[in-house]
Amino acid sequence: MISRRNFISIFLALCLTFYGCLNSALPTYALGGKLPAINQAAPEFSLPTNIGDGEVALSDFRGKWVVLYFYPKDFTSGCTIEARRFQQDLPQYIEKNAQVIGVSADDVDSHAEFCDSEGLKFPLLADTKGTVSKAYGSWMNFISSRHTFIIDPEGTLRETFVKVNPNIHSQEVLARLTELQAA
Incomplete structure (x- = not known):
């Protein structure tokens, strides 16, 4: 028995x-749904942000690489570790002409508190209805899944990460970004 x-x-x-x-x-599928296709145009978006006024759109970053990462919730342990690692490596992303952008279902006020608490200097976008998370196959009921996407300066999706370890993820993304830029 x-x-x-x-x-x-x-x-x-x-x-x-x-x-x-x-x-x-x-x-092309992950726990959050159907992922957008590699080497195709990345899904366009515009969402409210904690930094400055108004919204941030993917098209605002044409001419730059974009590291778009989705995460479940501000102030949770894994999400805090992941955000700290991206912040720690932010100078290396800047050197590579790359913009880091975080997305979760938390609202702008929560993002502002999270950035203040953790000293984050990159935008966090409020996807409170999950619209953008769904477009990127990164939505699970009421939170974003931990997925990351590298988008090239022309707006083409070049890499997808769906099995993310927050402790080492930023370094994995930097390594892949370096490979993509060298290709």
């Missing part, structure tokens, strides 16, 4: 195995 605890462990292992197979068999 299998114990309830062992049953749950086995069930979770099978689910993760199935998800891994699904994810490798269908790379």
